[in-house]
Amino acid sequence: MGSVSIQSLDKIYPAAGKNPAFHAVKGIDLEIQDGEFMVLVGPSGCGKSTTLRMIAGLEDISGGTISIDRSTVNDLLPKDRGIAMVFQNYALYPHMNLFENMAFGLKLARTPKEEVMRRVTDAARILGLEQILDRKPAALSGGQRQRVAVGRAIVRDPKVFLFDEPLSNLDAKMRVSMRSEISKLHSRLKTTMIYVTHDQVEAMTMGDRICVMKDGRIMQVADPLTLYHQPENLFVASFIGSPPMNLLRGRVERREGRLVFVEAAESDAVFVPLAGALAQRAEKNLGHEVVLGLRPEAIYDEARGADTTPLRARVELSELMGSETNVYLKTGAGTVIARLHTERRFAVGEELVVYLALAKAHLFDAKTERVIR
Amino acid sequence: MKASTIRRLKLTLAHVFLVGFLVLTLTPFLMIIAISFRRGDLAIGALVPVGDNFSLEHWKYVLGIPYEAPGADGQPRIIRATTPVLLWFWNSLKVATVASACIILLSGTAAYAFARMRFALRGLLLKSLLVLQVFPMVLALVALYALLQLIGDFLPPFGLNTHPGLILTYLGGIAIYIWMIKGYFDTIPVSIEESAKIDGATHFQAFVRILLPMSAPIFAVVFILSFISHISEYPIASVVLQTERQWTLAVGAQSFLYEQNYLWGKFAATAVLSGLPITALFLACQRFLISGLTSGGVKE
Ligand SMILES: Nc1ncnc2c1ncn2[C@@H]1O[C@H](COP(=O)(O)OP(=O)(O)OP(=O)(O)O)[C@@H](O)[C@H]1O
Numbered sequence: 010m011g012s013v014s015i016q017s018l019d020k021i022y023p024a025a026g027k028n029p030a031f032h033a034v035k036g037i038d039l040e041i042q043d044g045e046f047m048v049l050v051g052p053s054g055c056g057k058s059t060t061l062r063m064i065a066g067l068e069d070i071s072g073g074t075i076s077i078d079r080s081t082v083n084d085l086l087p088k089d090r091g092i093a094m095v096f097q098n099y100a101l102y103p104h105m106n107l108f109e110n111m112a113f114g115l116k117l118a119r120t121p122k123e124e125v126m127r128r129v130t131d132a133a134r135i136l137g138l139e140q141i142l143d144r145k146p147a148a149l150s151g152g153q154r155q156r157v158a159v160g161r162a163i164v165r166d167p168k169v170f171l172f173d174e175p176l177s178n179l180d181a182k183m184r185v186s187m188r189s190e191i192s193k194l195h196s197r198l199k200t201t202m203i204y205v206t207h208d209q210v211e212a213m214t215m216g217d218r219i220c221v222m223k224d225g226r227i228m229q230v231a232d233p234l235t236l237y238h239q240p241e242n243l244f245v246a247s248f249i250g251s252p253p254m255n256l257l258r259g260r261v262e263r264r265e266g267r268l269v270f271v272e273a274a275e276s277d278a279v280f281v282p283l284a285g286a287l288a289q290r291a292e293k294n295l296g297h298e299v300v301l302g303l304r305p306e307a308i309y310d311e312a313r314g315a316d317t318t319p320l321r322a323r324v325e326l327s328e329l330m331g332s333e334t335n336v337y338l339k340t341g342a343g344t345v346i347a348r349l350h351t352e353r354r355f356a357v358g359e360e361l362v363v364y365l366a367l368a369k370a371h372l373f374d375a376k377t378e379r380v381i382r
Numbered sequence: 383m384k385a386s387t388i389r390r391l392k393l394t395l396a397h398v399f400l401v402g403f404l405v406l407t408l409t410p411f412l413m414i415i416a417i418s419f420r421r422g423d424l425a426i427g428a429l430v431p432v433g434d435n436f437s438l439e440h441w442k443y444v445l446g447i448p449y450e451a452p453g454a455d456g457q458p459r460i461i462r463a464t465t466p467v468l469l470w471f472w473n474s475l476k477v478a479t480v481a482s483a484c485i486i487l488l489s490g491t492a493a494y495a496f497a498r499m500r501f502a503l504r505g506l507l508l509k510s511l512l513v514l515q516v517f518p519m520v521l522a523l524v525a526l527y528a529l530l531q532l533i534g535d536f537l538p539p540f541g542l543n544t545h546p547g548l549i550l551t552y553l554g555g556i557a558i559y560i561w562m563i564k565g566y567f568d569t570i571p572v573s574i575e576e577s578a579k580i581d582g583a584t585h586f587q588a589f590v591r592i593l594l595p596m597s598a599p600i601f602a603v604v605f606i607l608s609f610i611s612h613i614s615e616y617p618i619a620s621v622v623l624q625t626e627r628q629w630t631l632a633v634g635a636q637s638f639l640y641e642q643n644y645l646w647g648k649f650a651a652t653a654v655l656s657g658l659p660i661t662a663l664f665l666a667c668q669r670f671l672i673s674g675l676t677s678g679g680v681k682e
C-alpha cells in the first residue's frame with residue numbers, strides 16, 4: 010500500500026542571481042513501511058521540508074529515486090502520487106467555504122456529487138467540523154483551520170500523508186490537543202504518515218520511528234527509545250533529550266594501572282575512573298580524544314552502590330520543575346546538568362557532591378563524532 | 383485652558399482644514415457642472431445658474447437633441463448639433479473598456495509569470511520594465527504613428543484612424559500594471575497554489591480558480607485606473623484618430639475650443655459626460671475593492 014522508499018536522494022537548488030547553488034539534501038536513503046508514522050526532525054535548514062516537498066512532487070528531484078507503493082514517482086505530478094499534504098500555514102483557499110475547501114480536489118477529479126458529499130461529511134465528522142462547513146476560513150480559529158487542512162487531506166484518501174510542521178503555528182495548549190488528535194487519526198486510518206517537525210517532543214511522542222537530519226544528511230533512523238538510549242553519534246545525542254545530554258571532551262588515559270577519563274580543561278578537570286563495559290570500549294581508544302556523554306537523569310544526588318562515581322561541583326542555577334529539579338553544576342571545563350529527583354532547594358554557589366551512573370554513559374570518538382561500541 | 387477646550391479647538395481646526403481641502407478639490411468640479419448648465423459659452427459667470435442664466439442648451443447639443451436659440455439676426459432658430467458627441471462618447475467607452483480588459487489579461491498573465499516562475503533574465507526584465515515606464519508614452523508618438531501606418535498596410539483594421547489601432551498603442555503602457563499586480567501576487571503565499579496542485583489542479587486551474595478570485599481587489603483597481611486614464615487620454619488619441627466619426631470624447635471635446643471661439647459650455651457638458659462612466663464603474667467595482675478577500679487562508 011503506502012510504503013515509501015527513498016534512494017540516494019539529492020537536491021541541489023540551482024544558483025539564482027547572487028545566491029550560489031545549494032546542496033540541500035545529500036544522497037539520503039530512507040525506507041518507510043506501509044502504515045508507519047515516520048517523523049523527520051532536525052534543526053532549521055537541515056532539509057526536512059525539501060525532502061518532504063520532493064516526496065510530494067512540489068520540488069524537482071536532482072538525483073536518486075523516490076518510490077511510493079513500490080513504483081517510482083520521480084516524474085509523476087503531485088496529484089498522481091497518491092499523497093496529501095498539510096502545510097505549516099494551513100494554505101486553505103480563503104474564498105471558498107470549508108465544504109468547498111475540502112471538496113476542491115474531488116471536484117477537479119469529477120467525482121460524482123453524492124460521493125463528494127459522503128467523503129467530505131465523513132472527514133468533517135472525524136474532525137468535528139460538521140457544524141461549520143459553510144463558513145469561510147477567515148471565520149475560524151487557528152486550530153479549526155488546521156483541522157480543515159487535515160480534513161482536506163483525509164478527503165483525498167491518500168496512500169501517504171505528508172505533514173510539514175502542521176502544529177508550529179498553534180499555541181501550546183492547542184498544539185498538545187492537535188498532537189494527540191493526529192496520533193489518533195493515524196491509529197484509526199492506519200495510513201503511512203511522514204511528519205516534519207523541529208519539536209523533539211512531537212517527534213518522540215508521535216513517531217513510530219524518527220529520522221534525525223542535519224545539513225542534508227540523515228544522522229540516524231530509529232524508534233524513539235533507541236534514539237534516546239543508543240544515539241549513533243554526537244549530534245543525535247545532543248539533539249534528542251531535554252535538557253540535553255552532558256558532553257565532556259577529554260581523553261582516555263591509564264593512571265596507576267586503571268583506565269580513566271580526563272577532561273580537557275585548564276584546571277579542575279573532571280577525572281573519572283572507568284570500569285566495566287565502558288572501560289572495555291575506552292581501552293581501544295587509549296590516548297585518543299573522546300567525548301563522554303551522560304544524560305542529566307544519570308546523575309544522582311546520592312550514592313547508589315558501587316556503580317556510581319562521585320563528582321564534586323558547585324551549583325550555578327537550579328530550576329524547580331515540580332517533581333524534579335534541574336541543577337546546573339559548574340565543574341571542570343563547563344557546566345553539567347543534573348536532573349535530580351528531589352524537592353530540596355539548592356542555593357547558588359553551594360558545594361555539592363553528585364554521583365555519576367557511568368554504566369549509562371556514552372563514549373564518542375571526538376574526531377568522527379561517532380559512538381564507540 | 384481646560385483640556386476639553388483644547389480638544390474642541392483641535393477638532394475645529396481639523397474640520398476647518400478638511401472643509402478647506404474639500405472646497406479646493408470640489409470647486410473646479412462644481413464650476414464645470416455650473417458652466418454646462420449656464421446660458422452662453424463663457425468661462426466666467428453666475429456660479430449657480432438659475433432663472434435666466436439656466437439653460438439646457440449645452441446638454442441638448444451634446445446629447446444631439448434639437449433646441450431653440452437666438453440666431454445672428456436675433457430671431458430664434460432651431461439648432462441641431464453638427465458634431466456627433468454621443469458617438470464620441472460611445473467610442474470612448476468602447477476604447478477604454480476594451481483596452482482595460484486587454485490590459486488586465488496581459489498584465490495579469492505577465493505578472494503571474496514574474497511572480498511565480500523562475501526563468502532566465504527575469505530580474506533584468508522586471509527592472510527594465512520599470513525603467514521604460516519612466517518615459518511617457520507620448521514621447522514615442524512619432525514611432526507609434528509610423529508603426530500604426532505600417533501595421534495598417536498589412537492589417538487595415540489595426541491601422542491608423544482605427545479603434546483597434548489606438549487600443550494597440552495603449553497596450554504598450556502596461557508595465558506599471560504588471561508591477562502592481564505582481565506586487566499583489568507576491569503577498570499571496572505560494573503554498574495555497576501548491577495545495578491546489580496536490581488537489582489535482584493544473585498550472586492554469588490553480589491560476590484561474592485559486593489565484594484570480596483571491597486577487598479580485600487588485601484587478602478591480604487596475605481596471606479602474608486603466609479605464610480612467612484611457613477614457614480621458616488625449617495626446618495619442620488625437621494623433622491616431624483623424625476623422626471626426628472616429629474621435630473619442632477627449633479629442634472631440636477639444637474641438638469645441640477654437641482659436642477664436644471657446645465653446646466652454648459644450649466643452650463642460652462633454653467633460654461631465656465623460657465623468658459619468660467612471661462614476662458608474664466605481665460604484666460597480668466597489669464590492670471588489672473591499673479588503674480582506676485573502677485573509678484566513680494562511681497563518682500570517
Ligand atoms: N528555493 C530555494 N532556493 C535555494 N535554497 C533553498 C530553497 N529552499 C530552501 N533552500 C535551502 O535549503 C536548505 C533546506 O531548506 P528546508 O526548507 O528543507 O529546511 P527545513 O529543514 O525545512 O528547515 P525549517 O525547520 O526551518 O523549516 C536551507 O538551507 C534553505 O536555505
Ligand SMILES: [Mg+2]
Pocket residue numbers: 057058059173
Ligand atoms: Mg521546513
